[in-house]
Amino acid sequence: MKTIYVLNGPNLNLLGKRQPQIYGHETLEDVERQCAAACAEGFGVRLLQSNHEGQLIDWIHEARETTCGIVFNPGAFTHTSIAILDALNTYEPPVIEVHISQVHKREAFRHHSYVSLRADGVIAGLGLEGYAAGVRRICQLATRQTQEDLQ
Numbered sequence: 001m002k003t004i005y006v007l008n009g010p011n012l013n014l015l016g017k018r019q020p021q022i023y024g025h026e027t028l029e030d031v032e033r034q035c036a037a038a039c040a041e042g043f044g045v046r047l048l049q050s051n052h053e054g055q056l057i058d059w060i061h062e063a064r065e066t067t068c069g070i071v072f073n074p075g076a077f078t079h080t081s082i083a084i085l086d087a088l089n090t091y092e093p094p095v096i097e098v099h100i101s102q103v104h105k106r107e108a109f110r111h112h113s114y115v116s117l118r119a120d121g122v123i124a125g126l127g128l129e130g131y132a133a134g135v136r137r138i139c140q141l142a143t144r145q146t147q148e149d150l151q
């Protein structure tokens with residue numbers, strides 16, 4: 001079984017309760033269920049959330065050994081964290097950056113993303129569907145990579 005990490009940054013533990021007019025009424029458990037359903041055969045997801053930058057970095061380091069891709073909603077660290085960008089730059093498999101809201105329609109400080117300097121794909125404004133789309137893309141890329149490795 002190939003594992004995909006679905007990483008979530010600060011305040012996303014409150015998904016469903018936090019500003020539902022922006023982020024909707026569904027919760028992280030719904031994200032986990034939808035991501036598991038989006039997996040191709042032979043893939044599985046592990047959903048993780050932390051409000052702490054260092055914990056997210058530790059999970060990215062751990063992912064180097066154990067995963068075939070990361071779907072990542074870094075929350076506000078998207079716009080501030082060079083340390084998370086540096087951690088992602090040590091990680092080889094695909095990274096898909098996801099934002100539930102359409103960040104480019106919001107405040108100017110949300111328009112810049114450090115994570116986008118590393119991400120292989122960026123999804124914003126699709127609501128929770130963005131996570132499932134990220135998982136599908138990683139399954140596709142990982143399968144393609146395995147086929148290339150066999151050639």
Ligand code: DQA
Pocket residue numbers: 010011012073074075076077078098099100101102103110
């Ligand atoms: C977010 C957008 C960020 O700007 C914000 O800080 C979040 C959530 C999103 O999913 O739309 O916490 O990443």
